[in-house]
Amino acid sequence: MYILAIIGGVLTTLSMVINSSLGKRIGVLQSTLINYIVGLLCSMVVLLILGSNVELSMVEFKNIPIFVFCGGIIGVVIVYTSNIIIPKIPVVYSMLLLFIGQIVAGIIIDFLINKKIEINKILGAMVVTIGILYNSKVDNKICSDN
Structure with missing residues (x-):
């Protein structure tokens, strides 16, 4: 588990540097959008390859507290702000x-x-x-x- 955490930290740093480079070339908002579109496509490919045995009905989906969906919003803010900060410091x-x-x-x-x-x-x-x-x-x- 510790190795996975270290790999996650390395990949987070690498991701921020790559995204900020893209942000300098095409713009901060545009690079944030591209980041999430590519992430969505990769997630879909992984899901298709690995499959999933989770079946979520609309009733179960509606019972999920709304705050748990804030992770995506927070992720966009993180990518956006890091695209601004990384090139400056x-x-x-x-x-x-x-x-x-x-x-x-x-x-x-x-x-x-x-x-x-x-x-x-x-x-x-x-x-x-x-x-x-x-x-x-x-x-x-x-x-x-x-």
Whole structure:
């Protein structure tokens, strides 16, 4: 499972870099649309090849809470904003800032579900944030010295 998570992280970063390159060429909104059209087509091919034994009736479909469909909306916002951000700041900072956002969201979600805050997670997020800020200052100093 850990390997799959690492592969997912690598592919997420690679996807954002590729999508932002497309965004620079054809526009941010257009590249976001292309991203989701290609994703839909690939999902359909995978579904056709692997098949599915899930049968979902309209009654069951109507009983699904509406908020679970927000993943697609959030995905569009992520692709759109990363297409804007990635070309403007180094990829490593983009990924680290996204990572901080994920940590903070994870802490909040854990709190909402488990009703407790884990201080180690907060300290970890603070250490990563301080490291990014420090590294950014060092990079800016090196760039201004050259």
